[in-house]
Amino acid sequence: MKILVTGGCGYIGAHTIVDLLENGFEVICIDDNSRSGTGLLRGAETIGGCSVPHYRVNLCNFEDTYRVFTQHPQISGIIHFAAYKSVPESVANPLLYYRNNLQSLVNLLQCVQEFRVPYFVFSSSCSVYGNAVHLPVTEETPLQKAESPYGNTKQIGEEIIADVARTSKDNFILLRYFNPVGAHPSGLIGELQETPENLVPLITQTAIGKRPALTVFGNDYPTRDGSCLRDYIHVMDIANAHTKALQYLLEQKNTSNYEVFNLGSGNGVTVLEAIAAFEQVSGVALNYVIGPRRAGDVVAIYANNQKAAHLLGWHPRYSLADMMRTAWQWELKLKASEAE
Numbered sequence: 001m002k003i004l005v006t007g008g009c010g011y012i013g014a015h016t017i018v019d020l021l022e023n024g025f026e027v028i029c030i031d032d033n034s035r036s037g038t039g040l041l042r043g044a045e046t047i048g049g050c051s052v053p054h055y056r057v058n059l060c061n062f063e064d065t066y067r068v069f070t071q072h073p074q075i076s077g078i079i080h081f082a083a084y085k086s087v088p089e090s091v092a093n094p095l096l097y098y099r100n101n102l103q104s105l106v107n108l109l110q111c112v113q114e115f116r117v118p119y120f121v122f123s124s125s126c127s128v129y130g131n132a133v134h135l136p137v138t139e140e141t142p143l144q145k146a147e148s149p150y151g152n153t154k155q156i157g158e159e160i161i162a163d164v165a166r167t168s169k170d171n172f173i174l175l176r177y178f179n180p181v182g183a184h185p186s187g188l189i190g191e192l193q194e195t196p197e198n199l200v201p202l203i204t205q206t207a208i209g210k211r212p213a214l215t216v217f218g219n220d221y222p223t224r225d226g227s228c229l230r231d232y233i234h235v236m237d238i239a240n241a242h243t244k245a246l247q248y249l250l251e252q253k254n255t256s257n258y259e260v261f262n263l264g265s266g267n268g269v270t271v272l273e274a275i276a277a278f279e280q281v282s283g284v285a286l287n288y289v290i291g292p293r294r295a296g297d298v299v300a301i302y303a304n305n306q307k308a309a310h311l312l313g314w315h316p317r318y319s320l321a322d323m324m325r326t327a328w329q330w331e332l333k334l335k336a337s338e339a340e
């Protein structure tokens with residue numbers, strides 16, 4: 001089974017390629033490398049023991065995208081990761097996000113129609129829930145107005161797919177990620193961001209001395225310790241969910257051709273608890289200060305992940321300690337390679 005992974009040079013894409021290869025899938029990758037190099041893809045090939053043809057194509061260019069499908073008419077499934085994902089960048093430059101994230105999706109869906117690709121898995125986000133009233137959120141929890149143009153591109157993307165699925169015989173699954181963190185246990189791949197915005201890479205960069213201190217964005221929230229609560233999930237668990245989603249479709253277990261799944265651990269963890277978990281695992285006392293709240297942050301969100309457990313047979317295997325341990329191992333590996 002040949003699977004096209006878009007954005008396969010990125011953090012979640014490369015980890016998913018590892019899981020696909022380990023489960024016997026053949027993989028090709030489209031990635032324009034506008035936000036990543038090829039290092040993670042090469043690392044995924046090393047871990048998975050297979051080469052992955054890489055087409056450096058911008059999905060916003062329909063002709064270039066179409067040409068890849070003509071070279072691979074037997075693509076059985078698509079996992080679509082390629083998108084810009086910075087919340088603050090999307091606020092500063094909304095049109096860049098609407099054009100990139102939506103035009104690429106429309107072009108890809110046009111190819112799905114023309115080449116009759118039967119299975120399509122879309123990378124969505126828990127940001128579609130906004131500040132949910134009831135926790136944990138299920139897939140039926142009403143969506144709130146997106147907090148950012150980035151989150152809005154995910155909501156609109158889901159609606160575009162829903163409209164296409166309504167008159168299509170092809171099958172679509174949306175996976176709503178909570179907070180993917182950590183790295184492959186081999187230490188060969190992980191999150192590569194010079195100036196990350198997300199909590200865990202900022203923790204590890206602070207701990208290794210790349211940053212003087214971490215700022216906790218507010219400790220006056222109505223949570224058990226005043227800091228925001230999130231659902232952190234290991235990137236390899238997220239990766240495995242994509243393989244399980246494809247297998248679910250291949251085995252025609254889906255009852256609708258448009259299904260949504262939450263991908264979270266089901267556990268809520270506060271920022272201060274995440275810091276404590278990191279300190280416990282690394283033995284490093286993290287230098288952090290309490291700062292003002294960050295605009296756009298939701299107070300608390302975590303997943304009810306039972307639908308993916310029951311229907312996909314997906315059960316997260318990595319603990320919060322594993323997430324912190326692998327993230328720290330990766331940061332140490334990066335430092336060692338920079339020293340070479």
Ligand code: WQD
Pocket residue numbers: 085087124125126127151177178179180197198199200202214215216217218228229230271294297
């Ligand atoms: C987590 C918590 C911060 C940095 C974002 C996107 C979401 C998804 C995942 C793509 C929050 C706090 C962070 C820091 C801090 N991305 N924090 N100090 O905002 O939950 O979700 O990434 O799909 O769409 O919005 O993740 O890691 O940025 O923040 O206190 O220096 O850590 O306030 O409570 P977030 P995050």
